[in-house]
Amino acid sequence: MLESHAFYLPGLAPNVFCRKAVEDSKCKTKVEVFVNRLDSVESVLPYEYSYFDFCTISDEPSPVENLGQVLFGERIRPSPYKFDFLKNDDCHLVCTKRFTSSDALRQKMLKRLMKGMVLNYQQHWIIDNMPVTLCYRNTENQEFCSRGFPIGCYVTKSGHSKESCNIRDGKNDTFYVFNHLDFEITYHSGQGETWGSAFGEDGGRIIAAKVQVNSLNSEKCDRSAEPLMFQSTAKDVEIPFTYSLKFVKNNDIRWASRWDYILKSLPQTRIQWFSILNSLVIVLFLSGMVAMILLRTLHKDIARYNQ
Numbered sequence: 001m002l003e004s005h006a007f008y009l010p011g012l013a014p015n016v017f018c019r020k021a022v023e024d025s026k027c028k029t030k031v032e033v034f035v036n037r038l039d040s041v042e043s044v045l046p047y048e049y050s051y052f053d054f055c056t057i058s059d060e061p062s063p064v065e066n067l068g069q070v071l072f073g074e075r076i077r078p079s080p081y082k083f084d085f086l087k088n089d090d091c092h093l094v095c096t097k098r099f100t101s102s103d104a105l106r107q108k109m110l111k112r113l114m115k116g117m118v119l120n121y122q123q124h125w126i127i128d129n130m131p132v133t134l135c136y137r138n139t140e141n142q143e144f145c146s147r148g149f150p151i152g153c154y155v156t157k158s159g160h161s162k163e164s165c166n167i168r169d170g171k172n173d174t175f176y177v178f179n180h181l182d183f184e185i186t187y188h189s190g191q192g193e194t195w196g197s198a199f200g201e202d203g204g205r206i207i208a209a210k211v212q213v214n215s216l217n218s219e220k221c222d223r224s225a226e227p228l229m230f231q232s233t234a235k236d237v238e239i240p241f242t243y244s245l246k247f248v249k250n251n252d253i254r255w256a257s258r259w260d261y262i263l264k265s266l267p268q269t270r271i272q273w274f275s276i277l278n279s280l281v282i283v284l285f286l287s288g289m290v291a292m293i294l295l296r297t298l299h300k301d302i303a304r305y306n307q
Contacts, residue, residue: 014255015128016195017085017187018203027203031185033081033132034063036074036124038151043119048075052116052151053109055080055095055241076126081243083185086202089245091221101235110237113151117175120162122148127185127209133262135210145265149213152177167215167227176229178213180221181243185209186250207250207258216242 018027035049050056060078080094099110124147125132134149153165153176161167167176187204190196196203215227219240230237253260 012129014195014205016190016199016203016205018199019086020084022199022202024198027199029085031083031085031127031206033079033083034076034126035079036076036126038116038121038123039148040116040119040121043121046073046075047116047121049077049079049123052113052121053097055097079125081125083183083245085204086187086247087245088247089243092243092245093219094241094243096219096238096240099235099237099239107235110234113177114154114175114232117150117152117154117177120164121151122146123151124148125211128206130206130209130258131262132183132209132211134213135265143261143265145210145262147262149211150178152215166213171229174229174231175234176215176227177239178215179228179239179241180214180216182212182214183209183243183245184211184248185245186248186253188251188253188255189249191251204249205255207253207255208261218242 016027017031018024018029020029035054037046037048038052039046057078057080062077083089099106101107131147132149133145133147135143135145138144150162150164153161153167153170155161155165155167155170155172155174155176157173159170159172161170165176170176185206186208187206188196189201189204190199191201195205215229216222216225217228218225219242221242221244228239
């Protein structure tokens with residue numbers, strides 16, 4: 001008897017990852033992070049990831065985008081963020097960006113970064129065809145996950161800041177760059193599943209990718225360090241971009257249900273059954289009218305031909 005599998009997204013098969021020590025043709029050892037365009041609800045202009053001079057990689061081609069991604073203006077690019085599966089990392093320095101007063105181009109890039117924080121531009125990253133989400137709990141202790149995270153925070157001259165700003169006791173007229181990211185990747189180990197029998201505890205499928213943003217003025221990810229901050233008049237700025245990584249096993253959630261936690265936390269994505277049924281009725285009604293017109297026209301043509 002032939003065994004068959006079906007998945008909820010046509011053309012998208014699940015990826016199996018494994019430790020580097022048990023590398024196999026049936027699994028991947030590297031978890032790649034892809035970046036997308038940045039956008040803001042306060043601006044109609046989206047920007048490429050490289051526009052704000054973040055850490056980039058130039059020797060890899062961009063993934064091929066499908067028609068839908070092209071039409072929606074997606075700009076998916078490779079990134080220097082690459083993880084070894086099941087290898088936790090307390091601190092990893094990706095790159096350091098330096099802005100000096102003597103370099104006009106670097107000053108232009110710094111002004112871009114400041115403007116992006118003022119307008120609360122959001123980054124959109126992708127891991128294993130899933131958005132990297134920023135999750136937090138609201139006043140009702142319910143988890144809310146956003147499919148993007150801010151590049152930084154700006155505290156105005158009057159002391160106001162955006163809701164996404166997690167800086168305590170922020171100074172007025174100050175920019176805080178979220179240069180440190182804490183990644184948490186949740187995976188299903190495949191225990192009790194046919195696909196996981198070959199890897200044991202050394203493999204799995206990714207079911208969630210979450211991130212927390214921080215501002216740390218330290219290349220060694222020192223949590224006690226001051227936030228990386230500068231004022232609008234700053235000219236000489238140095239920004240180290242770092243991250244930490246933790247893998248968490250969760251065999252209660254299957255790969256086919258991994259989008260559920262995102263859909264539940266976004267009210268606008270809940271299925272509107274009435275609207276769907278209403279649209280179907282309208283489509284069927286219009287299709288019936290067109291069919292009747294075609295049949296009448298065809299009947300008249302046949303009758304005319306017979307005469």
